[in-house]
């Protein structure tokens with residue numbers, strides 16, 4: 001399909017350094033991309049959720065260099081070592097049933113600004129006896145391609161239309177994070193009503209009542225207080241705005 005060819009072509013551009021050729025808005029305009037396409041690039045969520053089917057096949061942004069990734073992404077634990085990290089795509093314990101390409105170690109990377117904001121969230125939660133547990137943060141493009149391959153192999157392409165998987169994700173840019181709340185006393189996650197990566201209405205943040213609704217709102221309020229935005233189809237997914245977000249494909253190591 002067209003989208004695959006775009007991804008293949010794009011991967012051939014990996015050597016291009018954004019340090020030498022930053023993706024400024026003037027250059028973006030010269031690509032003659034339409035505003036809806038730019039909206040897709042900036043707005044797609046990440047477990048990737050493209051926002052509408054017509055936007056899924058838009059050209060992806062060029063992948064930034066490994067040097068750019070190294071200078072822009074930081075290990076969340078370097079900001080606050082008390083944040084719990086259990087990367088689900090590093091293990092078979094995810095919706096594909098196998099580890100995804102590009103995940104080599106249990107380490108959560110985010111763009112520096114997002115990591116700093118997450119540290120502030122953790123600090124605020126500590127006063128309430130709560131902490132964060134991260135399931136996914138920066139996701140290499142190869143990891144997203146592993147999801148696409150799984151969807152094609154298993155006849156789950158509907159997940160693209162429904163907004164649960166996207167060919168390009170904000171996770172690829174290190175500006176999205178999937179997480180939940182844990183009790184600092186027990187280390188146990190709070191009850192959120194569905195497991196991570198539940199692809200149904202039950203995962204929509206607003207679809208909850210009672211204690212589950214309160215726990216989801218607690219998470220959303222803590223994250224929003226530091227500038228994150230929740231994706232309304234997934235209570236666990238949050239994104240953060242940074243200047244010039246670009247996708248990366250260096251492994252998590």
Ligand SMILES: [Zn+2]
Pocket residue numbers: 046047048136171176177178236237238
């Ligand atoms: Zn996500």
